[in-house]
Amino acid sequence: MRHKIAGRTLNRNATHRAALIRNLSRALIEHGRIITTVEKAKELRPFVEKLVTLAKQGTLHARRLAVSRLHCEESVRRLFSELAERFTDRNGGYTRIVKRHERRLGDGGKTAYIEFLKPGETKASRKAAPAPVSNVEPK
Numbered sequence: 759m760r761h762k763i764a765g766r767t768l769n770r771n772a773t774h775r776a777a778l779i780r781n782l783s784r785a786l787i788e789h790g791r792i793i794t795t796v797e798k799a800k801e802l803r804p805f806v807e808k809l810v811t812l813a814k815q816g817t818l819h820a821r822r823l824a825v826s827r828l829h830c831e832e833s834v835r836r837l838f839s840e841l842a843e844r845f846t847d848r849n850g851g852y853t854r855i856v857k858r859h860e861r862r863l864g865d866g867g868k869t870a871y872i873e874f875l876k877p878g879e880t881k882a883s884r885k886a887a888p889a890p891v892s893n894v895e896p897k
Contacts (some may be wrong), residue, residue, distance in 0.1 A: 765801065766797055766800070766801050768797060768798065768801065778798070779801060779802060779805050780827070780828060780829060782794060782798060782802050783802060783805055783806050783809065783828065783833075784828060784830050784833045786802065786806055786853075786872060786873075786874070787806075787809075787828075787833045787836055787837055787841065788833060788836070790873060790874050791871055791872070791873035791874070792871070792872060792873075793858070793869055793870070793871055794869065794870065794872060795862070795867050795868060795869055795870070796855070796857060796868045796869070796870045799855045799870045799871075799872040800855065802872060803853050803855065803872065805827075806852070806853055807850060807851075807852050807853060809824055809827065809828070809837060810837070810841055810842065810845055810852045811850070812824055813834075813837045813838045813841060813842040814842045814845065814846065816838065816842060821834060821838060824837060824838070841874065844874075844877050845875075848875075851875070852874055852875060853872055853873065853874055853875070854871075854872070854873055854874075854875055855870050855871070855872050856870060856871040856872075856873070857869075857870045858870055858871065
């Protein structure tokens with residue numbers, strides 16, 4: 759039994775799981791929206807949201823912590839310049855997970871989009887005018 763064991767193992771050992779989350783977060787910061795499995799998206803969300811909160815501090819110490827977690831200075835630069843400015847007036851909830859109806863071709867795994875919210879977007883404004891999700895994959 760797995761009592762009081764938090765998090766998903768994603769069928770990987772600890773270092774492989776850390777590398778997976780790091781690479782997914784880099785791709786999300788670079789592209790703004792990625793397609794992955796639902797489980798990976800749910801594990802990625804807290805990691806990325808903590809990075810955005812760190813970026814909003816804007817200090818040198820926060821930047822060094824972000825580099826140590828992402829291992830990519832270009833992603834950290836984008837995180838601190840664009841994303842931190844976009845979410846200055848927001849206290850958490852920077853990402854959204856949207857489940858897709860299509861399953862993955864190879865093994866039939868459930869897939870989802872994970873994306874950053876647009877500036878000024880709220881749950882109420884999203885429900886008022888829902889944006890259609892296209893079947894075109896982001897590049």
